[in-house]
Amino acid sequence: MTSQKSVEDSIRDTLINLVENNWNQTEQFILMSKIGVLLKRAVPSYQDHIKDGIKEYLRLNPIVKVVSHPNIPEKIGLAPLSANLSGNVEEYFNKKNSPKTYNNPIYQQVFWDAFINKIPDRRFIYIDTSGDVVSIDSHSEPNDTQSYEILKSDLSIEDKFDDGSDKIERLHSKISDWLTRNKLTAQPFLKQKKYVPTINSKNLFLIRDLIQTLSTEEQSRIYIPLDILIKLIGKN
Numbered sequence: 214m215t216s217q218k219s220v221e222d223s224i225r226d227t228l229i230n231l232v233e234n235n236w237n238q239t240e241q242f243i244l245m246s247k248i249g250v251l252l253k254r255a256v257p258s259y260q261d262h263i264k265d266g267i268k269e270y271l272r273l274n275p276i277v278k279v280v281s282h283p284n285i286p287e288k289i290g291l292a293p294l295s296a297n298l299s300g301n302v303e304e305y306f307n308k309k310n311s312p313k314t315y316n317n318p319i320y321q322q323v324f325w326d327a328f329i330n331k332i333p334d335r336r337f338i339y340i341d342t343s344g345d346v347v348s349i350d351s352h353s354e355p356n357d358t359q360s361y362e363i364l365k366s367d368l369s370i371e372d373k374f375d376d377g378s379d380k381i382e383r384l385h386s387k388i389s390d391w392l393t394r395n396k397l398t399a400q401p402f403l404k405q406k407k408y409v410p411t412i413n414s415k416n417l418f419l420i421r422d423l424i425q426t427l428s429t430e431e432q433s434r435i436y437i438p439l440d441i442l443i444k445l446i447g448k449n
């Protein structure tokens with residue numbers, strides 16, 4: 214009974230603290246869709262005690278203010294009970310005063326999927342000689358390569374009681390924890406940006422004008438490899 218009481222107290226106190234800390238920093242609502250993943254980090258077993266989800270829990274236990282967006286009913290914001298809200302609650306959904314956030318990295322698809330797809334036995338990740346990420350499901354660690362294991366506990370499992378929590382954020386959190394545990398940086402696993410040449414319109418028009426001075430027969434004999442053409446029109 215003591216353990217049960219302790220977890221329920223932790224859930225209650227964590228929800229209040231999350232909402233109050235966000236409000237004190239931003240004077241904005243924290244969205245219901247974000248609160249689940251934050252609560253799970255603090256109280257991993259909270260779903261065992263909130264069977265019908267956070268929204269229903271807060272309806273039965275009014276420990277914070279729950280406000281629906283006036284134009285988007287499914288968008289729900291949370292504020293402390295002590296918050297003095299003006300008549301236009303829509304302004305509290307505006308993120309202009311939110312703390313600075315950083316864009317999440319974009320990983321190679323194979324690496325990303327390795328933290329989603331079920332692991333039949335064991336899973337290992339390594340970088341091949343071309344720089345691509347390779348994911349292998351195997352009974353044992355691959356030979357002759359530096360590989361790192363992804364455990365079943367590293368997978369980002371969808372939670373039906375998550376109240377629409379940001380699945381992307383949860384997955385990034387799982388990957389970040391895995392990188393930290395293996396003393397790795399994200400860099401080797403990032404999606405490589407494709408080179409997009411800068412087209413110098415002046416050069417492009419010059420090539421066009423030169424070709425137009427030739428006869429039809431002479432034009433038909435012109436062959437310029439694509440890579441050379443790209444270099445020509447990209448030169449300053």
